[in-house]
Amino acid sequence: xxxxxxxxxxxxxxxxxxxxxxxxxxxxxxxxxxxxxxxxxxxxxxxxxxxxxxxxxxxxxxxxxxxxxxxxxxxxxxxxxxxxxxxxxxxxxxxxxxxxxxxxxxxxxxxxxxxxxxxxxxxxxxxxxxxxxxxxxxxxxxxxxxxxxxxxxxxx
Amino acid sequence: xxxxxxxxxxxxxxxxxxxxxxxxxxxxxxxxxxxxxxxxxxxxxxxxxxxxxxxxxxxxxxxxxxxxxxxxxxxxxxxxxxxxxxxxxxxxxxxxxxxxxxxxxxxxxxxxxxxxxxxxxxxxxxxxxxxxxxxxxxxxxxxxxxxxxxxxxxxxxxxxxxxxxxxxxxxxxxxxxxxxxxxxxxxxxxxxxxxxxxxxxxxxxxxxxxxxxxxxxxxxxxxxxxxxxxxxxxxxxxxxxxxxxxxxxxxxxxxxxxxxxxxxxxxxxxxxxxxxxxxxxxxxxxxxxxxxxxxxxxxxxxxxxxxxxxxxxxxxxxxxxxxxxxxxxxxxxxxxxxxxxxxxxxxxxxxxxxxxxxxxxxxxxxxxxxxxxxxxxxxxxxxxxxxxxxxxxxxxxxxxxxxxxxxxxxxxxxxxxxxxxxxxxxxxxxxxxxxxxxxxxxxxxxxxxxxxxxxxxxxxxxxxxxxxxxxxxxxxxxxxxxxxxxxxxxxxxxxxxxxxxxxxxxxxxxxxxxxxxxxxxxxxxxxxxxxxxxxxxxxxxxx
Numbered sequence: 062x063x064x065x066x067x068x069x070x071x072x073x074x075x076x077x078x079x080x081x082x083x084x085x086x087x088x089x090x091x092x093x094x095x096x097x098x099x100x101x102x103x104x105x106x107x108x109x110x111x112x113x114x115x116x117x118x119x120x121x122x123x124x125x126x127x128x129x130x131x132x133x134x135x136x137x138x139x140x141x142x143x144x145x146x147x148x149x150x151x152x153x154x155x156x157x158x159x160x161x162x163x164x165x166x167x168x169x170x171x172x173x174x175x176x177x178x179x180x181x182x183x184x185x186x187x188x189x190x191x192x193x194x195x196x197x198x199x200x201x202x203x204x205x206x207x208x209x210x211x212x213x214x215x216x217x
Numbered sequence: 218x219x220x221x222x223x224x225x226x227x228x229x230x231x232x233x234x235x236x237x238x239x240x241x242x243x244x245x246x247x248x249x250x251x252x253x254x255x256x257x258x259x260x261x262x263x264x265x266x267x268x269x270x271x272x273x274x275x276x277x278x279x280x281x282x283x284x285x286x287x288x289x290x291x292x293x294x295x296x297x298x299x300x301x302x303x304x305x306x307x308x309x310x311x312x313x314x315x316x317x318x319x320x321x322x323x324x325x326x327x328x329x330x331x332x333x334x335x336x337x338x339x340x341x342x343x344x345x346x347x348x349x350x351x352x353x354x355x356x357x358x359x360x361x362x363x364x365x366x367x368x369x370x371x372x373x374x375x376x377x378x379x380x381x382x383x384x385x386x387x388x389x390x391x392x393x394x395x396x397x398x399x400x401x402x403x404x405x406x407x408x409x410x411x412x413x414x415x416x417x418x419x420x421x422x423x424x425x426x427x428x429x430x431x432x433x434x435x436x437x438x439x440x441x442x443x444x445x446x447x448x449x450x451x452x453x454x455x456x457x458x459x460x461x462x463x464x465x466x467x468x469x470x471x472x473x474x475x476x477x478x479x480x481x482x483x484x485x486x487x488x489x490x491x492x493x494x495x496x497x498x499x500x501x502x503x504x505x506x507x508x509x510x511x512x513x514x515x516x517x518x519x520x521x522x523x524x525x526x527x528x529x530x531x532x533x534x535x536x537x538x539x540x541x542x543x544x545x546x547x548x549x550x551x552x553x554x555x556x557x558x559x560x561x562x563x564x565x566x567x568x569x570x571x572x573x574x575x576x577x578x579x580x581x582x583x584x585x586x587x588x589x590x591x592x593x594x595x596x597x598x599x600x601x602x603x604x605x606x607x608x609x610x611x612x613x614x615x616x617x618x619x620x621x622x623x624x625x626x627x628x629x630x631x632x633x634x635x636x637x638x639x640x641x642x643x644x645x646x647x648x649x650x651x652x653x654x655x656x657x658x659x660x661x662x663x664x665x666x667x668x669x670x671x672x673x674x675x676x677x678x679x680x681x682x683x684x685x686x687x688x689x690x691x692x693x694x695x696x697x698x699x700x701x702x703x704x705x706x707x708x709x710x711x712x713x714x715x716x717x718x719x720x721x722x723x724x725x726x727x728x729x730x731x732x733x734x735x736x737x738x739x740x741x742x743x744x745x746x747x748x749x750x751x752x753x754x755x756x757x758x759x760x
Contacts, residue, residue, distance in 0.1 A: 064465075065462075065519075067515075067519075068512075068515050068519070071515045072511065074511075075507055075508055075511040076508070079504055079505070079508065082507075082565065082569070083500075083501055083504055086500065086569055086570045086571065087497070089570070089571050090570050090571070096493040096570075097486040097487055097496060097570060097571070097573065097574060098487055098489065099490075099491060099492055100490075101492065101749070103490070103749060103751035104751060105751060106751065106752065106754055107752065136757070136759050137759075160339070160759075161337075161339050161759065162337050162338075162340075162422065162426075164578050164649070166578065166649065168646065168648075169647060171574050173574045173577050173578070174488075174489075175488040177423060177426075177488060177489055178339065178754050179750075179752065179753070180423070180488075180751065181489065182489045193660070193661075195660050195662050195663065197649060197657065199649035199651075199652070201265060201333055201340075201651040202759060203340070203757070203760050204263060204265065204759060204760045206265070207264075207653040208658075210657045210660070
């Protein structure tokens with residue numbers, strides 16, 4: 062099929078953009094480890110609150126400035142409802158839902174993931190600035206969806 | 218002149234589409250006012266109930282009905298009057314869809330189906346809501362069968378290898394729609410209906426979401442392709458030019474069929490239970506649509522420039538000036554096209570493996586699809602209406618209506634700039650989508666979002682006024698405008714353009730490759746979901 066010269070140039074430009082975009086995304090994912098949260102662990106959503114570690118949700122110190130936050134998402138709140146870590150801490154959030162699909166987002170950070178019943182979602186974030194961070198649900202979960210939020214305090 | 222019987226079918230679809238537009242837009246206006254903190258809803262009406270109505274009536278009903286009306290009129294124009302079987306099947310489709318639409322609307326208004334238009338399990342609506350959806354889907358299949366049948370008979374009779382461009386594109390659009398809706402139909406019929414009736418206790422959430430998004434992304438191309446049909450086939454005629462290349466137009470539609478379906482994981486990037494390698498694979502396939510999108514952009518601007526130069530335009534950009542800006546049939550789709558430039562760029566951001574994490578489920582995404590479907594597609598559909606409605610009603614598009622249509626388009630662009638612009642910005646700050654007015658217990662971060670939400674309300678109000686205007690124009694063109702003949706503009710191909718290779722109309726080949734790509738992209742991860750599935754979930758009604 063004959064293609065016009067200008068169009069050839071334009072399509073090459075498009076192809077180069079495409080390769081460029083995919084290279085950036087690919088290098089970031091596979092060389093720098095920036096993969097979206099894709100945890101494969103499962104559990105029974107009905108008995109989640111009786112299954113370790115979700116039988117004891119809370120914030121656990123794992124090392125100097127390293128924490129694990131085991132959290133439950135339930136309509137319409139997260140447990141625990143208050144968390145506090147010193148500035149510079151790295152927190153690994155481990156979250157599951159006992160009822161419907163929820164979201165887990167901390168505005169002003171890159172923490173953002175879906176919480177599907179039956180699955181465990183995890184994400185790790187280092188908090189370099191002190192402040193009161195919102196942890197909010199960003200997936201519609203029912204009439205009280207807009208109040209589903211807790212706070213994480215990063216102390217100076 | 219179009220056959221009277223065929224006009225009735227198209228008119229029926231377009232009438233329902235505009236009723237849905239009015240109801241959906243009313244819900245939209247109220248939503249922006251609530252979220253902007255301007256009003257509170259009277260007791261008994263829920264924000265999420267409105268949001269469900271808005272999504273179902275606009276994203277599913279307004280678009281699908283308008284597309285059917287447009288495609289039937291164009292098929293009747295290019296392939297000739299509908300034969301008996303296609304016409305009857307078309308009406309069967311219309312009534313099935315309309316029964317479904319009515320039933321769904323009733324159950325949404327009864328607050329029995331406040332699950333939003335994505336109806337994610339395990340939120341559980343009344344089983345009748347899902348039965349309604351099945352009627353809409355299966356009804357649309359009847360329309361697909363009917364259009365394919367008309368095309369098949371035409372080919373049998375004329376013995377031609379290549380069909381008219383418009384009908385080729387219509388057949389392709391419906392082929393993509395059929396393949397895509399198989400996923401959502403499977404979820405609704407085999408998962409949601411038995412579960413909501415209580416015949417089975419539990420539902421597999423991840424599988425239902427995956428089947429939904431297998432459909433959900435091609436859905437956006439189902440909105441877009443008919444707009445592209447207007448851009449490729451109709452616009453050249455309106456501006457007094459020729460179609461740049463028939464072959465290129467067909468090739469881009471083939472590529473859209475191939476690359477719009479096996480890509481649903483880019484809507485599920487942040488979900489557990491799908492490995493990141495399969496997500497990445499589908500991100501790569503998603504990005505492939507950059508090629509046909511750029512081909513479309515090239516073709517359009519090539520048509521504009523060659524037409525302008527033939528009219529005597531000089532200089533690098535002189536051809537822009539001689540375009541018929543005061544012709545609303547050109548102006549409305551053109552504004553839609555221009556909006557598609559930032560809209561498309563936003564889409565690439567959303568589908569990016571990592572950037573998605575910044576914007577997922579924030580108002581940014583809402584801002585994004587209000588540029589794509591609610592501006593590029595919708596303005597093109599309005600642009601089509603301005604000639605299609607008088608074409609069907611045997612009336613003419615008057616000068617005054619041209620003017621009103623141009624005012625409507627400008628209002629739309631301004632309203633959307635404010636609303637979608639504010640949504641994009643506040644989304645980047647983290648404001649979640651699909652959320653009623655909230656301050657999160659007076660959290661300072663959430664307080665910063667409120668002014669943007671107020672701007673959204675201003676934009677939403679302008680958009681609602683623009684909807685009232687377009688409804689008036691549509692009413693006038695259908696019932697009040699002076700009688701006369703209006704043309705259905707179908708462009709001719711440039712004389713110098715290359716012969717179209719027949720392989721582009723080889724359906725077995727393209728549908729076969731499409732099926733193969735879908736199998737490659739989905740078989741293994743889907744098998745993994747089934748094999749490693751956690752126990753399912755019971756239903757919840759949290760509204």
